Amino acid sequence: MAAPPGGAGGGEKREPALLLAGVKRRYAQGAQALEILRGVDLKVAQGQSVALVAPSGSGKSTLLHIAGLLEHSDEGEVFIAGTSTARLADRERTRLRRLNIGFIYQFHHLLGEFSALENVAMPQMIRGLSRAQADARAKELLTYLGLGARLTHRPSELSGGEQQRVAIARALANAPRLLLADEPTGNLDPRTSDHVFGALTELVRATGVAALIATHNLELASRMDRRVTLREGKVVELA
Numbered sequence: 001m002a003a004p005p006g007g008a009g010g011g012e013k014r015e016p017a018l019l020l021a022g023v024k025r026r027y028a029q030g031a032q033a034l035e036i037l038r039g040v041d042l043k044v045a046q047g048q049s050v051a052l053v054a055p056s057g058s059g060k061s062t063l064l065h066i067a068g069l070l071e072h073s074d075e076g077e078v079f080i081a082g083t084s085t086a087r088l089a090d091r092e093r094t095r096l097r098r099l100n101i102g103f104i105y106q107f108h109h110l111l112g113e114f115s116a117l118e119n120v121a122m123p124q125m126i127r128g129l130s131r132a133q134a135d136a137r138a139k140e141l142l143t144y145l146g147l148g149a150r151l152t153h154r155p156s157e158l159s160g161g162e163q164q165r166v167a168i169a170r171a172l173a174n175a176p177r178l179l180l181a182d183e184p185t186g187n188l189d190p191r192t193s194d195h196v197f198g199a200l201t202e203l204v205r206a207t208g209v210a211a212l213i214a215t216h217n218l219e220l221a222s223r224m225d226r227r228v229t230l231r232e233g234k235v236v237e238l239a
């Protein structure tokens with residue numbers, strides 16, 4: 001196996017990559033409030049991988065969006081690598097997210113008019129790397145994921161599994177401390193999903209990134225360090 005491309009960012013090693021404390025989130029449903037998260041406490045240590053296995057509608061996406069600073073909680077606190085996000089302005093939240101978090105969505109959300117290489121290079125250029133540096137890392141990551149012969153393909157010229165591998169490479173491009181994945185293989189057939197899982201678990205191990213991965217796939221969940229579920233709006237540890 002080739003050397004793993006880059007590791008998770010250093011510094012503040014003892015702080016958990018992610019800490020959720022008393023996180024609550026409700027949605028207005030007509031005159032009623034739908035309480036989805038009712039006091040979520042969750043700690044993901046640096047380098048630890050956690051599977052979130054919970055029924056549809058239980059609040060997995062909501063939890064991941066709050067952890068990824070894409071959505072606000074109504075109550076409670078979110079700490080990323082020891083930094084409290086409670087009083088950050090939008091610009092600071094965005095910066096903290098860019099520096100520390102990689103996100104993989106169920107549907108890849110790649111930019112259709114750009115190649116696989118450009119999709120992976122872009123977040124690095126936004127962060128200030130030169131085109132040459134960003135391209136080199138993007139090429140390394142994509143090659144590691146078995147896409148070395150697909151660098152110039154646009155998403156529409158890639159299979160579903162290949163698109164999702166590009167999305168994995170994009171999420172890890174900036175060597176984040178924390179990887180959040182929302183059903184990363186939910187829209188793939190079982191065989192393709194196995195390949196993507198393999199690539200994902202291998203990269204999580206190789207880079208030492210902390211990961212919180214929502215999945216219905218118990219096989220993937222069994223390969224993570226811990227498994228948790230959502231019960232009545234709270235995170236509960238599974239055996």
Ligand SMILES: Nc1ncnc2c1ncn2[C@@H]1O[C@H](COP(=O)(O)OP(=O)(O)OP(=O)(O)O)[C@@H](O)[C@H]1O
Pocket residue numbers: 027028034036054055056057058059060061062063
């Ligand atoms: N913007 C919103 N407004 C109102 N209700 C919402 C909103 N977003 C989510 N919900 C509700 O909150 C609940 C949790 O949604 P969420 O998407 O977090 O669940 P999930 O566990 O990720 O589900 P799935 O596995 O089906 O993706 C659902 O019942 C959903 O209908």
